[in-house]
Structures are given as C-alpha cells and as structure tokens.
Amino acid sequence: xxxxxxxxxxxxxxxxxxxxxxxxxxxxxxxxxxxxxxxxxxxxxxxxxxxxxxxxxxxxxxxxxxxxxxxxxxxxxxxxxxxxxxxxxxxxxxxxxxxxxxxxxxxxxxxxxxxxxxxxxxxxxxxxxxxxxxxxxxxxxxxxxxxxxxxxxxxxxxxxxxxxxxxxxxxxxxxxxxxxxxxxxxxxxxxx
Numbered sequence: 001x002x003x004x005x006x007x008x009x010x011x012x013x014x015x016x017x018x019x020x021x022x023x024x025x026x027x028x029x030x031x032x033x034x035x036x037x038x039x040x041x042x043x044x045x046x047x048x049x050x051x052x053x054x055x056x057x058x059x060x061x062x063x064x065x066x067x068x069x070x071x072x073x074x075x076x077x078x079x080x081x082x083x084x085x086x087x088x089x090x091x092x093x094x095x096x097x098x099x100x101x102x103x104x105x106x107x108x109x110x111x112x113x114x115x116x117x118x119x120x121x122x123x124x125x126x127x128x129x130x131x132x133x134x135x136x137x138x139x140x141x142x143x144x145x146x147x148x149x150x151x152x153x154x155x156x157x158x159x160x161x162x163x164x165x166x167x168x169x170x171x172x173x174x175x176x177x178x179x180x181x182x183x184x185x186x187x188x189x190x191x192x
Contacts, residue, residue, distance in 0.1 A: 025100025061176025
C-alpha cells in the first residue's frame with residue numbers, strides 16, 4: 001500500500017509540471033500570437049492577411065526545427081511583421097510556446113503539393129521530381145534530406161546553384177504540401 005502511494009505521488013508530481021508547460025504555451029500563444037497567426041496557427045486572420053510583404057506564416061506544417069522556431073520567436077524575421085520577443089519572454093516561456101505550436105495539427109494536401117511542384121519546380125527537377133542532372137537539379141524522390149532540411153532548401157535556395165529561394169512565392173502550407181507529395185511518391189503511395 002505504501003509503495004502504491006509513493007508511486008501515485010511520483011506520477012502526480014510529474015503531471016502538473018507537464019500540464020503547466022502546455023498551459024503556459026497556450027496562454028502565451030493566445031496573448032501574443034493569435035492576432036496574426038490565428039487560434040489554429042493558419043495565419044488566416046484579418047491582421048495576418050494584411051501583413052506586408054506577406055501574410056503571417058501558417059505555423060501548422062512542421063517545416064521549421066525547434067531551434068529555428070526558438071530563434072524566430074527570440075529575434076523575429078527580417079522583412080516580415082514578425083518581431084522578436086527576447087526582451088518579453090524567458091527561455092522557458094519561449095520553449096513552452098514552441099511546444100504548443102508544435103502540437104497544431106496539419107493535414108497536408110499532396111494533390112495541391114503536386115500542382116505547386118509542377119508549376120514552380122518541374123522545370124528543373126522534372127515533372128516526376130526525379131531531377132535533371134544536366135542542370136544539377138537532384139532527384140527529390142530519393143533525397144536523403146529530412147522534411148525540415150527539404151523545407152529549408154525550398155525556402156532559402158542554395159548559394160552557388162541555380163536553386164533560388166521560394167520563401168516569397170510559397171506559403172508554409174505550400175511547402176508542407178510539396179513535401180507530402182514527394183514523400184508519398186517516394187514510397188509508392190500515389191495512384192497517379
């Protein structure tokens with residue numbers, strides 16, 4: 001009986017800590033982020049759509065690493081409406097906010113991803129995404145890059161290659177959809 005009580009207290013002492021972090025992240029998000037990014041993280045708010053040079057980022061696709069998210073919250077993003085929060089938020093609060101944002105669900109649309117790929121990427125990577133060696137464009141179906149690395153390549157391009165950045169043409173959802181299409185194609189899960 002005593003062992004059960006000790007075990008129960010141990011488990012219960014862990015739960016509130018985890019809950020407090022989740023709760024704090026949610027509170028911070030709703031206090032500081034929701035006006036631009038929306039309650040669901042989609043960026044589809046009245047203010048979010050008006051931000052120049054582009055609308056507020058859709059936070060749902062998991063295309064940024066934790067460290068990139070932390071850096072963005074701390075320092076902001078140049079040439080966007082996203083300003084840094086390092087002076088207002090502690091490291092623990094920033095981490096809680098990141099964990100909350102990472103909990104947002106995202107349902108990728110690979111059909112849309114294929115359409116965007118065909119429009120913007122196929123000239124260099126081919127309609128089947130298997131690359132064009134003569135252009136130095138790699139086969140994206142066999143790519144060993146993680147989703148986050150691939151998203152970074154799409155967003156920022158590659159210096160000293162013809163691959164330019166697409167961050168001004170593509171939303172985070174577009175990038176997430178392209179990656180979903182590439183992954184389904186890689187594993188033969190598409191019936192095209």
